Amino acid sequence: MATQYRTPGVYITEIDAFGSSVVGVATGVPVFVGYTQFAGNPVTGASLYNTPVAIASMAEFVSYFGGPAVQRFVVAADAAAADGFTLAPVAGGAGPDAFNLYWQMRLFFANGGGDCFIVSVGSYGADDHPTNAGNIGTSPPGAIRAADLIGGINAAGHAVGPAMLAVPEACQLDLAGYGTVACAMLTQADSLQDRVAILDLPGCLAADSFASLTAAQDDFWTAIAPALASVRYGAAYAPAVHASIVAPADTSYTQLRAADGGNDAINGLLTANAVELYRDPQLATVQAAIATAFPPSAGTTGNSATYSADGSAYPILAPPQTPAQWQLTLDDLLRAALPLYARIAQAMTDALNVQPPSGIVAGVWAQNDQQRGVWNAPANVALGAVTSPLWGFTDDEQGGFNAPVNGLAINVLRVQTGRGVVVWGARTLDGNSNDYRYIQMRRELIYVGQSIKAALQSFVFAPNDATTWATVSAAISSFLTGLWQQGGLMGDKASDAFQVQCGVGTTMTGQDLLDGRLVVSATLAITHPAEFIVLTFEQMIASGAPPIANMPQ
Numbered sequence: 001m002a003t004q005y006r007t008p009g010v011y012i013t014e015i016d017a018f019g020s021s022v023v024g025v026a027t028g029v030p031v032f033v034g035y036t037q038f039a040g041n042p043v044t045g046a047s048l049y050n051t052p053v054a055i056a057s058m059a060e061f062v063s064y065f066g067g068p069a070v071q072r073f074v075v076a077a078d079a080a081a082a083d084g085f086t087l088a089p090v091a092g093g094a095g096p097d098a099f100n101l102y103w104q105m106r107l108f109f110a111n112g113g114g115d116c117f118i119v120s121v122g123s124y125g126a127d128d129h130p131t132n133a134g135n136i137g138t139s140p141p142g143a144i145r146a147a148d149l150i151g152g153i154n155a156a157g158h159a160v161g162p163a164m165l166a167v168p169e170a171c172q173l174d175l176a177g178y179g180t181v182a183c184a185m186l187t188q189a190d191s192l193q194d195r196v197a198i199l200d201l202p203g204c205l206a207a208d209s210f211a212s213l214t215a216a217q218d219d220f221w222t223a224i225a226p227a228l229a230s231v232r233y234g235a236a237y238a239p240a241v242h243a244s245i246v247a248p249a250d251t252s253y254t255q256l257r258a259a260d261g262g263n264d265a266i267n268g269l270l271t272a273n274a275v276e277l278y279r280d281p282q283l284a285t286v287q288a289a290i291a292t293a294f295p296p297s298a299g300t301t302g303n304s305a306t307y308s309a310d311g312s313a314y315p316i317l318a319p320p321q322t323p324a325q326w327q328l329t330l331d332d333l334l335r336a337a338l339p340l341y342a343r344i345a346q347a348m349t350d351a352l353n354v355q356p357p358s359g360i361v362a363g364v365w366a367q368n369d370q371q372r373g374v375w376n377a378p379a380n381v382a383l384g385a386v387t388s389p390l391w392g393f394t395d396d397e398q399g400g401f402n403a404p405v406n407g408l409a410i411n412v413l414r415v416q417t418g419r420g421v422v423v424w425g426a427r428t429l430d431g432n433s434n435d436y437r438y439i440q441m442r443r444e445l446i447y448v449g450q451s452i453k454a455a456l457q458s459f460v461f462a463p464n465d466a467t468t469w470a471t472v473s474a475a476i477s478s479f480l481t482g483l484w485q486q487g488g489l490m491g492d493k494a495s496d497a498f499q500v501q502c503g504v505g506t507t508m509t510g511q512d513l514l515d516g517r518l519v520v521s522a523t524l525a526i527t528h529p530a531e532f533i534v535l536t537f538e539q540m541i542a543s544g545a546p547p548i549a550n551m552p553q
Helices: 058-065 101-110 146-156 168-172 175-192 210-223 225-233 264-277 282-293 323-337 339-352 358-371 395-402 439-459 466-485 510-514
Strands: 030-034 053-055 073-077 085-089 116-120 164-166 196-200 234-238 241-243 386-389 410-416 420-424 498-502 520-524
Touching: 030 101, 030 146, 030 168, 030 358, 053 058, 058 101, 058 116, 073 264, 073 339, 085 339, 101 116, 101 168, 101 358, 116 146, 146 168, 146 175, 164 175, 164 358, 168 175, 168 196, 175 196, 175 210, 175 225, 175 234, 196 358, 196 439, 210 225, 210 234, 210 395, 225 234, 234 358, 264 282, 264 323, 264 339, 282 323, 323 339, 386 410, 386 420, 395 410, 439 466, 439 520, 466 498, 466 520
Parallel strands: 030 116, 030 164, 164 196, 196 234, 234 410
Antiparallel strands: 053 116, 073 085, 241 386, 410 420, 498 520
């Protein structure tokens, strides 16, 4: 209704010069689902389990969700082993890494990740799942459960903004549980049409040969069979990697101490190593430290001395002042004094550094979007904090993963000379589709669709007339022109790159008007990657050379 002027004077009316516009949505934002030490608001203390929480740094993750799980190991003497011992994870977790979301977040940020969402489905302890925000899990370790992860995936579906979905701990479930989680990820991505599921292969943390990876591929195909209609919204990666994100200083003797007091094996191994290297008084000091870290069982003869809690029996380092310093002091002594303990600590580090690729890949996608644009393939990119893949694929071996007959492609991480480990594949699980074969095509369509969808919200309930049609078409055309100018669409000119139509007789009928439907049609020329580069060489005779028939004999 026109403004009613009642007082004489001059009035100013501002008219928008540029009208409505389409603003591109963020594409490099993943949502991670998994277990954390706790989940709570650091200010209010309110519980945040099964709640999407936006963070932008590792410091924020620690503030809201705490640190890594303490994975315990058992050491046994083994004369046949290279170092004279074997190391195995304690039962209670679900694999060599068990709860790995903390380390996956470290890898995500190390590979260019930034803004993301976290959904914690529970804490590490079996008796505090889930509990109040401040309860740090100190009870026996719990197991990774498919039902927990499904609940977290459902919660992630309510988050507005994520363009990727990753569940790094799912690969440690049994095949049935893994299939339930993987299918839920694909189904949600297809339903929401705003994200792509990044999948690890089942059992990938132990797949360190071509035969085991082929078996994991078969299991993967079986697991996602119920969600084949949604595979265009998923991408899978293999193999797992040896990372460098965990350092020996991140481990502790407490991870080797047996909860039931059964420390005789490691006590005996370390004592033997000490006897080989030292004589009193140094030997007594080292023996006392060993007995303090790994108390022998009652009645055991030999090394049963204790290391004084105030550090007075250890003149090399200053007396510790707090329990935390005491633990570090004892760890430092064991590592510095005993080469065998240093090798055991390195073995723990190596085990913890075996990580699935999904968190790394999420970081690569985020960095690629930021630096090159979502329309570029997130491949041929060197990985940060990764030393090697669990298995080094050859060209022939990768062929059956990159382009299988059923189209369920798996992108491979490979070593390239002089560059380290790189992502060497960019296909979705819909590898036989010309429309959705490549990750960047799938994600660019999501980007365009979600950006336009957000902009058109302002036109809901607007008059369904020629003015609205022209405004909508102009806004979309302007957005797509910018995308074409950045290289996101093919074509020598904008009209070759896209077409936008909206109106009765082109995209709508009279019945559409009666039903309140405004139909817009956008046709895009999406760029395709040069996945296979073929070089053709042909020999030729140098210019001016005599014909071969006339050359001297």
